[in-house]
Amino acid sequence: MEYTLNGKRRSSEGHITVAAVVKAETGDASPKGVAVAVNGDVIPASDWSYKVTDGDEMDILIAVQGG
Numbered sequence: 001m002e003y004t005l006n007g008k009r010r011s012s013e014g015h016i017t018v019a020a021v022v023k024a025e026t027g028d029a030s031p032k033g034v035a036v037a038v039n040g041d042v043i044p045a046s047d048w049s050y051k052v053t054d055g056d057e058m059d060i061l062i063a064v065q066g067g
Contacts, residue, residue: 003056018058019048025060033063 002011005021018036023029029048036043037059043050052058 001052001054003052003054003058005058006060012052015051015053017048018043018050018052021052021058022048022060026062031062035061035063037061 001014001016002009004010005025018038019029022031022034022036026034030045034045036045036048038050038052038056040057
């Protein structure tokens with residue numbers, strides 16, 4: 001299966017959940033300050049069990065504090 005993450009093509013054997021992708025990218029399955037969108041729709045953390053499907057476009061945004 002292939003999907004796009006933050007503009008880069010990725011592939012996975014079989015189905016993968018949003019939570020698994022977030023964990024792979026951040027090292028934490030439920031980090032604070034992270035927003036996820038799939039195909040332009042925001043996916044609440046309570047729905048991160050959503051299965052990413054072939055061709056999905058996914059964005060992970062991480063809030064950072066600065067001055």
